[in-house]
Amino acid sequence: MSTPIEFDASFFEDPWKIYAELRTAGRIHRFRSENGLDGWLITDYALARQALVDPRLVKTQDAMAGVDIRVRPRGFRARTRARIRQWTAPWLVSHLLAAEPPEHTRLRKVLQPHFSPRAIAELEDPIRRYADELICGLRTRATFDAVNDYALPLPVTVISHILGVPLDKRDRVAQISKVLSDVVIATPQQLRSAGISMAALLLPLIRERSRRPKNDLLSDLAVSRARGEMTLREIVSTVALLLIAGHETTTNLIGNTLLTVLYDPTGPTIAELTASARIDALIEESLRYRPPLQSTTLRVATEPFTLDRHIIDKGDMVLVSLASANHDPDKFxxxxxxxxxxxxxxxxAFGHGLHHCIGAPLARLEGRIALEKLFDAFPDLRLTATATAVRWRPSVNFLGLQSLMVENTSAG
Structure with a gap:
């Protein structure tokens, strides 16, 4: 396609149709978003894997914040917004996802113990308990929103448990993350407001843990600051990243998988899954079929080079479509x-290479427990009549449902 792809309403309504057309036309395409960002979109599986490990395509704080440093703001208002963004952005993007080695290595080392196989295994009982509590409140309801009443609050509760963020803050976390998780389409004003809200939520908690540490990740991060291993900015942005990524991916995994089981004619039924005990296989295929991350965060070219016969200039931004790559017929x-x-x-689904998602094992565990519990509690669950009109959240980075209304036929 010669004209840039527009991330507009038609794209969000049916991205799969557009991805199929793009793959037929070529492996890499120009994109342009409504908030002014432009760059390259990779839709081919082999090229995606290549780009995700290409040392010439790097993560930066500016790219993570959706800032094209080649574009100079014009006018007083634009320059004022740029100055405010320059001050607030580092508090939200000074984390490992916006860094390359050696900073990435240093920051990942602090987090890795909390996402080790042993640490993840120790979370199984709390996850089951939180899932049971949510399901208990749904048993008597004839209908409920499987996304907002279950798939969303469960992972928000789990990541809040890991970090030590009070559970009464989880609704606030979810609202803020909807903006901060997608800089490709969010406006500067939305990003600024959400950034200030996240900082206002986290800074008091970090100060409290510095004075009175507890047995949680937030306390460990505060200790790492005292040791000189992390700065306050890095702690704030790392916690924000974990709160956002820690629930967005799992919420989408649960919701997308449930949609496939209840709606997609090619998917298995609840009865078939219960009988075969193939939840793990269900999750892996769901991760491929409707990945919770639709595309990676932005990368920036450090030098001009040729990629699949296209000239990538220094400073060009590059998006890798994980969703399109997972539907490449040359691979699957x-x-x-x-x-x-x-x-x-x-x-x-969780990326590839250096920036492969550190929380992937946790998302898989949460997804398995959440679906097992839901299928066991509601074996006759089905979509309501209104749920057949599926509404996807307008997002470039994430692939998830806005809601999924289901009917509990056994409610008394």
Missing amino acids: HSPDTFDITRDSRGHL
Whole structure:
């Protein structure tokens, strides 16, 4: 396609149709968003894997904040917004996802113990308990929103538990993250407001843990600051990243998988899943079929080079579409068919290379427990009549439902 892809309403209504057209036309395309960002979008599986490990495409704080440093603001208002952004952005993007080695290595080392196999295994009982509590409140309801009443509050509660953020803040966290998680389409005003709200939430908690540490990740981060291993900005932005990524991916994984089971004719039924106990296979195929991350965060070219016969200039921004790559027929046979018997290994749902999601094992565990509990409690669950009109959240980075109304036929 010669004209840039527009991330507009038509894209959000049916991205799969657009991705298929793009892959037919080529492996890499120009994009332009309504907030003024432009760059390159990779839709091919092999090229995606190549780009995700290319040392010439790097993560930066400016790119993470959706800032094109080549564009100079014009006018008093634009310059004022740029100055405010320059002050607030580092408090939200000074984390490992916006860094390359050696900073990335240093920051990941602090977090890794909390996402080790042992640490994840110790979370299984709390996750089951939180899931049971949510399901208990749903049993007597004839209808409920499987996303906002279950798939969203469960991972928000879990990541709040890990960090030590009070559970009464989880609704606030969810609202803020909707803006901060997608800089490609968010306006500067929205980003600024959400950034200030997140800082106002986190700074008092960090100060409290510095004085009175507890057995949580937030306390460990405060200790790392005292040791000189992390700055206050890095702690604030790391906690913000974990709060956002820690629930967005899992919320979408649960919601997208449930949609496939209840609505997609190629998906298995609840009865079939319960009988075969193939929840893990269901999750892996769901990660490929409807990945919770639609695309990566922005990367920036450090030098001019050629990528698939296209000239990438220094400073150009690059997005990798994980959703399109996972539907590339050159990698996966009949990719638009949901098949839990297929070998889904190699999917890019959690990225690839240095920036592969550190919380992927946690998301898989939460997804498995959440679905097992839900299917056990509601074996006859089905979509309501209004739920057939599926509404996807307008997002470039995430792929998730705005809501999913379901009917509990066993409610008394």
